Amino acid sequence: MRRGQILGAAAGAAGAAVTGVVVGVAARKHSQIAAERHRLATQLSQEPAEFAGSISEPCSVTADDGVRISAEEIEARDGRPALTVVLVHGFALDRRTWHFQRQSLADLADPSIRLVLYDQRSHGASERAPRESCTIEQLGHDLDAVIRALAPEGPLVLVGHSMGGMTIMALAEQHPALFTERVVGVALIATSAGQVASSGLSATLLSRHNPLTRGVSLLARLQPKLVEAARRAAGDVIWAITRSFAYGDRNVAPWLVDLVDAMISANAVDALTDFADTVDSHNRLAALPALAECEVLVAAGDADRVIPVSHSDVIAAELPDATLVRFAGSGHLPMLEQPAAMDEALVALIRRSTARARPRFRRRA
DSSP: HHHHHHHHHHHOOOHHHHHHHHHHHHHHHHHHHHHHHHHHHSSOOOOSOOOOSOOOOEEEEEOSSSSSSEEEOOOOOOOSSSSEEEOOOEEEEOGGTTTHHHHHTTTTTTTTTEEEEEEOTTTSOOOOOOOOOOOOHHHHHHHHHHHHOOOSSOEEEEEETTHHHHHHHHHHHOOOOOOHHTTEEEEESSSEEEOOSSSGGGEEEEEEEHHHHHHHHHHHHHHHHHHHHHHHHHHHHHHHHHHHHSSSSOOHHHHHHHHHHHHHTTTHHHHHHTTTTHHHHHHHHGGGGGGSSSHHHEEEETTTTSSSSSSHHHHHHHHSEEEEEEEEEEEEHHHHSSHHHHHHHHHHHHHHHHHHHHHHHHHHH
C-alpha cells in the first residue's frame, strides 16, 4: 500500500472515530447548553448581527502573490476626513469583528474619518490562500497592499486585534519608514509581540508541538467532509467553548456569541490550522520601536484566556509613551463585549493622532 493510501485510510478511520466521539459528546451536552442559550436569550436583549447603517459596497484588493482580499471603504460623512482608520481583525474571525466600531467611528464628527476594513487571507470573504503563504509576514504584505490600494495618501491610524495586531507589527518590521511618514496612530488590542505559545489558548491549541493540532490539521486536509460533519454535530458544544474563550462574562448576550460563532464557522478548519505555525512562532518585539513616533494604544481584557493581558503589559513596557487600557472582566473581544469603553479608547487615540498628524503633514505641504 502506498504512503498516500495509508494516510488516506488512517485519516478515514481517525475521522470516523473523531466524528463518533464528537457526536456522542454533543448529544450529551446539547440539551443542557440549548436550555442555557434559551434562558439567556429570553433574559437579555437581542440585536441583529448586521448594522443597518454604514453600508458600503465590498471591493477587492489583489495581494502581491495574486490572492484576492475582500475589503470595504466607509467614507467620511462630510467628505473631508482628517485621516483614514484601517481595522485589521484577528485569527479565525473576519471584519464583522468591528460590528460596533464600523458604526460608531463612521458617525464620528470630531474629527471626521474614513474607514477601511478587510478580511485577512483565507478568512471571511477573502480568497483561500496556499498554505505556505499563511504567515504573519505575508499578512504584513497584505496590509501594505490594502493601504496602497485603498488609502494611498494622507495620515493613517492602524487598529489591530489579536493576529491583526501581529499583522501591524509585521508591517512595521517590513516598512518602518511608513510609521514615521504616514502612520500617526496604532491600536494593539488583545495581541502579543512574541512567545504566544507560552500561555493562554495559544499555549495549547496553537502550539506547533501540539499533536492534537497536528492531527486535526492533517485530518482536515485529507478528510475535510468528516471534520466539518463533526464540527456541525458539536455545534452547541462549540458555541459554549466560543463563549468561554471569547468573552469574560458568561452571561453575555447570546447574539454576540452567535456572531463570533458565525465568523469562526465561515472558515474551513484546515484554513485555520494553516496559521498555527505562524502564530506560534511570531516574535516581533524588535519591530515595536518603529511605532515610537506614533500615538499608541495598547488594550486588553483582564479576563482574556486566549492571549493573557500580560502580553499587552510587555508591549506597553517596550513603548513607554503608549496608553495602556485594561477592560475589567472582559475576554478576548473587548470591542464586542465592552464596545462603549473600547470606542472611548479608540476615539481618544484618533483625536491624539489627528493632533500629531497636523504638524507632521503641514511640514510637507
